[in-house]
Amino acid sequence: MAKTPKSLNWSQLLQSGNRIFIGSNAAVPNALIDDLISNARQLHDIEVVHIQTISDNKWVEETYKDLFKVNSLFIGGDKVRQAVAEGRADYTPCFLSEIPTLFSTNILPLDAALVMVSPPDEYGYCSLGVSVDVVSSAVRYAKKVIAQFNPLMPRTSGHAYIHKSKIDAFIEVSQSLPEVPAPEFEQRIERIGQYVSMLIADGSTLQIGIGKIPEAVLRYLGNHKNLGVHSEMISDGIIDLMVKGVINNSQKTFHPGKTVTSFCLGTKHLYDFVDRNPHIEFYPSEYVNSPTNIARNDNMVVINSAIEVDLTGQVVSDSIGYQFYSGIGGQVDFSRGASMSKGGKPIIAMPATAKNGTVSRIVAHIAQGSGVVTSRGHVHYVVTEYGVASLRGKSIRERALELIRVAHPKFRAELLAEVRKHYWVPNYQVLTPMEVPELGAVGLKILKIGGETFDLRPLNPADERRLQEFFYSHTKETLLLRYNHHPKQMSREKSSVLVSVDQSKDLALCIVKQQGSVLEIQAVGRYYLIESTQSCEVAFVTRERHQGKGMAKILLQEMIAIAALRKVYAMTAFVRAENKAMLSVFEKAGFQRLQSQEADEVNLQLLLQPFWNTQPTAPSATDSMDQQQ
Numbered sequence: 005m006a007k008t009p010k011s012l013n014w015s016q017l018l019q020s021g022n023r024i025f026i027g028s029n030a031a032v033p034n035a036l037i038d039d040l041i042s043n044a045r046q047l048h049d050i051e052v053v054h055i056q057t058i059s060d061n062k063w064v065e066e067t068y069k070d071l072f073k074v075n076s077l078f079i080g081g082d083k084v085r086q087a088v089a090e091g092r093a094d095y096t097p098c099f100l101s102e103i104p105t106l107f108s109t110n111i112l113p114l115d116a117a118l119v120m121v122s123p124p125d126e127y128g129y130c131s132l133g134v135s136v137d138v139v140s141s142a143v144r145y146a147k148k149v150i151a152q153f154n155p156l157m158p159r160t161s162g163h164a165y166i167h168k169s170k171i172d173a174f175i176e177v178s179q180s181l182p183e184v185p186a187p188e189f190e191q192r193i194e195r196i197g198q199y200v201s202m203l204i205a206d207g208s209t210l211q212i213g214i215g216k217i218p219e220a221v222l223r224y225l226g227n228h229k230n231l232g233v234h235s236e237m238i239s240d241g242i243i244d245l246m247v248k249g250v251i252n253n254s255q256k257t258f259h260p261g262k263t264v265t266s267f268c269l270g271t272k273h274l275y276d277f278v279d280r281n282p283h284i285e286f287y288p289s290e291y292v293n294s295p296t297n298i299a300r301n302d303n304m305v306v307i308n309s310a311i312e313v314d315l316t317g318q319v320v321s322d323s324i325g326y327q328f329y330s331g332i333g334g335q336v337d338f339s340r341g342a343s344m345s346k347g348g349k350p351i352i353a354m355p356a357t358a359k360n361g362t363v364s365r366i367v368a369h370i371a372q373g374s375g376v377v378t379s380r381g382h383v384h385y386v387v388t389e390y391g392v393a394s395l396r397g398k399s400i401r402e403r404a405l406e407l408i409r410v411a412h413p414k415f416r417a418e419l420l421a422e423v424r425k426h427y428w429v430p431n432y433q434v435l436t437p438m439e440v441p442e443l444g445a446v447g448l449k450i451l452k453i454g455g456e457t458f459d460l461r462p463l464n465p466a467d468e469r470r471l472q473e474f475f476y477s478h479t480k481e482t483l484l485l486r487y488n489h490h491p492k493q494m495s496r497e498k499s500s501v502l503v504s505v506d507q508s509k510d511l512a513l514c515i516v517k518q519q520g521s522v523l524e525i526q527a528v529g530r531y532y533l534i535e536s537t538q539s540c541e542v543a544f545v546t547r548e549r550h551q552g553k554g555m556a557k558i559l560l561q562e563m564i565a566i567a568a569l570r571k572v573y574a575m576t577a578f579v580r581a582e583n584k585a586m587l588s589v590f591e592k593a594g595f596q597r598l599q600s601q602e603a604d605e606v607n608l609q610l611l612l613q614p615f616w617n618t619q620p621t622a623p624s625a626t627d628s629m630d631q632q633q
Contacts, residue, residue: 011039012173014047017148022115023051025107025142029237029267030184030275031135032059033120033152035177040118044071053096053112055103055138055331056080058182058269064093075112077103077138078331079322088328097322097375100236100334101293104141117146121166122157123176129165132286133157134181134275136164137236137266140288148172154179158275162264162285183271186240187216189223192355192389197221198446199387200307200353204228207255208347209301211235211338212242214269217309217353225250232256233263234301236292236334238284240270243277258300259285266292293334298341305349306342308335308378311358312365315404315423317380317395319352326373339382349384349520356388356412364415366407368422384521386410390439391447396521398466405466409437437464438507442566449562451515454553458526460562463512467503467525468496470516474525475499477547509533511540511563515555526550529559531567531575539574540567544586556589564593568615577608 018024018040027033041062048070052063055078063072064087074093078100079085087093098106106112119139121130130151132139143149143166153176189197197220204210204225209232212218222241225231232253233242245251246263253261263284268274278284291297298304310321311329322330342348354365366388370376384396386407393406404423408416416436439447440462448461463471475494505512512530516523526547531540542563544556567575577595579586581604591597595608 011043012036012150012175014040014043015045017150017173018047018050018116020046020048020050023053023113025114025117025119025139025146026052026054026057026063027117027119027135027139027142028055028057028137029135030058030181030269031120031133031139031157031267032057032182033118033154033179034059034062035175035179036118036120036150036152037063039175041068041071047071049073051075053077053114055100055333057084058184066092076331077106078333079328080330085329095328095331097332099293099332099337100138100289101295101337102290103138104145104288104290107138107141107145114142114146116148116150117142118150118152119143120152120154120157120179121171122159123153123155124168125159128168130168130171131157131159132164132166133160134269134278135267136160136162136286137289140164141290143170150174152177152179156180158279160278160284160286161280161282162287163291164286181272181275184214184239184269185271187219189216189220193217193220194223195389195445196353196355196387197224199389199392200351201225201228202450203349203351203385203387203392204231204305205303205347206230208232208303208305208349209234209253209256209258211298211304211306211334211342212239213237213308214239215309218307221307221353230255232260232301233265234258234292234298234304235264236266236289236338238263238265238268238270238274238278240274243274246283253283255303257302258297264292289334293337295337295341295344298338299344299348301341301345301348303347303349304342304345305351306338307351307353308339310352310354310365310378312367312370312374313352313354313383313386313407314367314370315407315419316400317383317386317403317407318370318376319378319383320370320374321377323374325371332377336378336382339378343382343384347520350382351385351387352378352383353387356390356410357415361412364411364419366411366415366419368419388412393466394518394521394523402466402469405437405464405468409464409466413439437466438462438505440507440511440513440566442569443562451558453515453550453555453558456517458515458517458555460513460515460558462507463503463505463514463528463530465500465504467514468499470523470525471503471528472496472499474528474547478545479548505530511566513559513562515559527555527559529556529563531563533572537574538572539576540572542575542577544589552585556586557592560589560593564610564612564615568612571616572612574612575610579606579608580604581606 061083151174193216200221201224206229231251339350342350386393388410390410393410451458515527529544531542595610598607600607
């Protein structure tokens with residue numbers, strides 16, 4: 005290994021036309037780059053390859069266009085983005101897991117790797133520190149390794165070391181690592197974080213990125229248990245969860261007991277936390293991002309974002325039209341890995357709109373020039389501040405309805421009209437999905453009934469097939485008690501009408517059991533508004549195996565509360581006389597029997613005016629409740 009010089013003799017290390025790699029993320033060797041620029045002499049046309057670099061990115065400035073030609077494998081930073089847009093730099097799309105093979109197979113042979121490492125320890129080993137990712141393969145396959153020894157670089161555990169004998173030249177310069185502070189949260193980002201957290205079961209293993217949404221998700225995981233981490237990157241958000249024991253990696257099925265990552269990015273607090281921390285291990289990208297390895301984690305939950313998603317589920321995340329914005333990175337690696345994982349969940353989470361609410365991120369068709377990064381087959385969930393769209397196993401028509409449901413309300417009618425042009429939604433589907441704001445900010449309520457967890461939420465157009473399945477699950481006796489006759493068919497057209505509800509006027513709620521992408525309706529309650537009398541008529545039906553467990557009672561409580569908020573004067577019901585259980589539900593809720601013209605039917609009524617200012621008790625938006633009747 006060469007002695008430490010004040011500056012390097014770059015004419016002996018590089019030649020014009022060479023290709024060099026620059027260290028990634030928070031490990032950019034700025035002192036090395038400054039030294040190269042200052043002592044380049046006759047060097048020119050050096051191709052620079054790198055992924056995201058948290059730096060001033062000086063090498064991409066037009067001033068140095070004769071010295072450097074930049075080829076970014078992941079665009080990060082405005083300078084690089086602008087240079088790519090102006091044609092002064094190139095962008096090469098590739099999966100993060102496959103970048104190492106570009107180096108090892110000489111598709112992009114490296115003449116030198118410029119990296120930042122910790123000084124050698126007593127055994128002669130330097131740590132790659134906070135950025136192992138593709139730096140590991142770069143130092144392995146480059147003809148020369150040129151290092152900046154930085155005493156401020158954390159020493160991280162895992163496959164994060166290079167021996168000093170492998171380093172051809174170095175300088176030692178202290179350099180504070182760039183910090184990315186925790187983001188400020190707006191309400192819609194908080195909501196997205198809350199929805200995503202509801203998809204994460206105890207014992208899951210997480211992949212998390214950087215930015216507002218991942219940090220918001222982590223904020224809502226404080227009451228979870230036994231979470232694990234297998235992620236291409238980690239941020240400050242994991243620290244408190246690890247210290248509290250929420251993230252303990254105890255149920256991981258791959259590298260149990262360890263948080264596994266390839267790089268970290270955040271504040272000094274994070275860099276100090278990973279320094280010599282045996283509970284966090286850093287591995288190369290080809291290992292961490294390998295879909296096969298990702299899939300070795302059961303219950304792998306992957307959270308990525310997007311620029312736009314079309315109504316078939318195609319994800320655009322590296323470009324805005326013809327303008328390249330970022331890169332493929334690890335999104336496909338982790339989406340594919342989670343798809344193959346037992347109980348895995350690939351999630352795309354994003355705000356519903358862009359440009360101050362003027363543009364929908366959920367679109368009928370992707371913008372001209374945009375490229376699909378993640379295919380419609382890889383995404384199981386799309387989450388916005390308006391809810392969770394479940395796509396796995398859904399037809400194009402069902403996907404469109406699910407995605408319209410989580411689009412911003414002002415774009416839903418337009419999206420439905422656009423998608424109808426392609427015959428994905430039949431003519432009998434007339435309404436777009438609607439919220440029930442009285443259910444609270446989250447738009448659903450989590451229930452514990454008989455030890456099981458259920459969701460109470462509005463019925464929506466995407467439930468058409470599920471409602472059909474619910475209807476055909478009923479016995480003749482249930483159908484007779486609900487409809488007062490024995491209907492024999494629930495056509496798609498009829499089911500569509502029943503799930504296409506103007507929830508601002510009428511009300512249709514359901515209790516569902518959802519396990520991953522498997523959803524089953526357990527109970528439905530609805531009322532129809534009679535505008536002439538400002539009253540409503542209410543009815544219920546419950547799946548047989550859950551009858552007598554209190555689902556009708558919960559739905560009735562909720563509908564009474566909502567009707568009272570809407571200043572409905574009275575609620576009425578017509579129940580067959582032999583339906584003792586349902587009569588009991590109504591009468592316990594305060595309904596009074598009225599004189600009925602039918603001997604086999606009981607007419608009941610509840611006056612709601614007394615509740616207009618003091619609402620009946622109903623489950624809160626996020627509380628769980630255990631009902632057994």
